[in-house]
Amino acid sequence: MADNKSPDASRRSERSRRAIFEAALALVGEVGYQKTTIEGIAARAGVGKQTIYRWWPSRAAVLLDAYSDLADQAAAAVGEVGAAIPDTGDLAADLRLVLRATVDELVDPTYDVPTRALTAEGVVDAELCAQYVERLLRPSLKLYADRLAASRERGEVRADLDLETAVEMFTGPLSGRWLMRTGPLTHAYADRLVDYALNGLAPR
Amino acid sequence: MADNKSPDASRRSERSRRAIFEAALALVGEVGYQKTTIEGIAARAGVGKQTIYRWWPSRAAVLLDAYSDLADQAAAAVGEVGAAIPDTGDLAADLRLVLRATVDELVDPTYDVPTRALTAEGVVDAELCAQYVERLLRPSLKLYADRLAASRERGEVRADLDLETAVEMFTGPLSGRWLMRTGPLTHAYADRLVDYALNGLAPR
DNA sequence: CGCCGGAGACGGTGCGTATCGTCTCGGGCG
């Protein structure tokens, strides 16, 4: 599965790699993803086009690497490998906290624009999508799953709860509303999601 | 909101319009959305490029019209304006039925490919997204909302239930899993969603 | 005539490939 036309990774220029990441992220932020071009990235990074084509198969792949590099840096800065969801013993409160934070992030253009671009590309490009899911999406969903697992052991949720599905009960509606702009993204909405998901739509 | 550079719609060629729809849908199905081009559509439809540029602002807009025309035809064929979700009095069963049908549809390439294309485009193009939501998405979500409203009047769900949010508890996770391919789309999954959403993740 | 329609020429832009000449690295030979 390794590249058969193998560029020698050990001789790769770290300088160029970083310059390409910065240029890509900057351009996506400034002119939008649609108008971000390989040639534009190359020019801005002060890099030959071939250097990009040598290491990445597509524009989206560049952005994915750039974005996940950014995420790695941010994670490293915090010191933690992956900040877990807090466990105060109050599942609803913990979920409200993290869902509200997610709302704030999705509303912030700094995250909104590149995330939209990658998501849109992933919707249509299955291969890139797999990469995106494994490297960025899955790890963050895992945090929810872990938190829910802890609650499950304490009997705070159904004993036979399917964790993947449960996670999607929170993230699915939220990202759905965000992606298709079908309604306002507010803290109140986040709180309502937690309430509905935990307690159900049926009367108790 | 009407076109200010107004082509005279009354003199428009219905023949060309249909040919363009058919060509667009066929091409998207055969070569995928990415490789579907305006020039390709024009050639296949036996139509001048200008005829497309005169009536639509973008490739995505053409596909949206083509697809919603298709939906209108299908709806007209059934005779109904919009087939409502059945109301047998058993909310869970009714929802399972329609969610299972949705799963089947999302798995069918005939619907999967163009819907993906439009969704991806909408994620990145707010204007097109609004059109897509109003003309295709919203009407179908309305069916869920109506069915839930009926149940609410009978006290089968919370009296103060927010219908929009409630609908998203079903469609959000489903479309999320479909879009990002984060898990298998099965009838079992649909059933689990209905159970979790109605009864909640907490133990009863 | 006025306007839509088919056809397609046109300049522009970005793609992906193919070479240039340069620079750096590491291995081998004096």
Added chain:
DNA sequence: CGCCCGAGACGATACGCACCGTCTCCGGCG
């Protein structure tokens, strides 16, 4: 030990190509 030389990545740039979106041109029809 030091120098040389081949390999390969790099910046730069030229190329052919596909498609874009606009602009004619001409035919047909009201």
